[in-house]
Amino acid sequence: MKFRFINTEDPAYPKELMLRWEVLKKPLGLPPGSEILPQEQGGMHLIALEGKEVVGCVLFLPESSSSGSLSQLAVSEEYHGKSFARQLIIKLEQMLVKKGYLDIYIYAHPDSVAFYQQLGYHSDGEPVEKCGVFHQLMKKSLFRNEERVA
Numbered sequence: 001m002k003f004r005f006i007n008t009e010d011p012a013y014p015k016e017l018m019l020r021w022e023v024l025k026k027p028l029g030l031p032p033g034s035e036i037l038p039q040e041q042g043g044m045h046l047i048a049l050e051g052k053e054v055v056g057c058v059l060f061l062p063e064s065s066s067s068g069s070l071s072q073l074a075v076s077e078e079y080h081g082k083s084f085a086r087q088l089i090i091k092l093e094q095m096l097v098k099k100g101y102l103d104i105y106i107y108a109h110p111d112s113v114a115f116y117q118q119l120g121y122h123s124d125g126e127p128v129e130k131c132g133v134f135h136q137l138m139k140k141s142l143f144r145n146e147e148r149v150a
Contacts, residue, residue, distance in 0.1 A: 001084070002049045003091050008041050015054040016047050023074035028132075037061070037071065046092050048075075048084050056084045058092055060104075068096075070106040089119055093142055102143045107135035 006012050020035040037043070039061050048056030056075040062068040070092070075085050096104065107130055108116050113123070116138045127134035 001055075001087075003088065004047055004049060005095070006045045006047055008045075010045075012047055012049070012054055013045070016045060016057045019054050019057055019076060020072050020074045023076070024072060035072065043071075044092070044095070046088055046095075048079075048088055050079075055079050056088050058085075058088045060092055060096065062101075066101055067103040067105075068101065070104060073106075073112075085115070086119065093140075097142050103139065103141055105137060105139040108138050109133065109135055113138065 004012075006016065017035055018032075021030075021032050025031075025034045037059070040059075042062065044060040044062070046058050046060075047054050053076075056079060057072065058070060058074075059072040060068055061071055070089070073085060073088065075088075093104070105124075106116065106121065107128065108121075110127070110133070113136050117123075119140070121138040121140045124137045124139050127136045129135075
């Protein structure tokens with residue numbers, strides 16, 4: 001398993017989009033293309049590769065020079081339960097610390113709240129509706145966890 005950062009010009013980018021659609025949007029009945037975010041080009045895309053196959057991905061969307069949000073975490077069904085999602089998040093956090101990012105947040109699906117809590121994220125406020133499902137805002141300070149993250 002290899003982890004690699006890509007941009008929207010990388011040949012692996014269409015494979016990342018396909019994985020995100022299949023895992024995140026298709027189950028909601030949304031069409032291909034619905035996984036693309038307006039801020040894609042400025043995002044940091046981390047993918048997990050098995051050979052040439054993209055089996056996992058996560059997107060970081062910077063909002064300032066020190067903070068931003070996680071989005072579009074997706075892992076192929078055959079790789080569920082093998083800690084790839086955890087590895088993707090930890091790898092991304094390590095890179096963010098090196099780039100000077102201090103704070104990160106995500107709107108977590110209810111099924112994912114415990115996963116993010118195990119990674120040091122804490123709930124903030126009441127759940128909010130996104131795409132017809134309530135999501136929990138979860139935050140993490142990378143600065144306070146620098147020793148663990150770095």
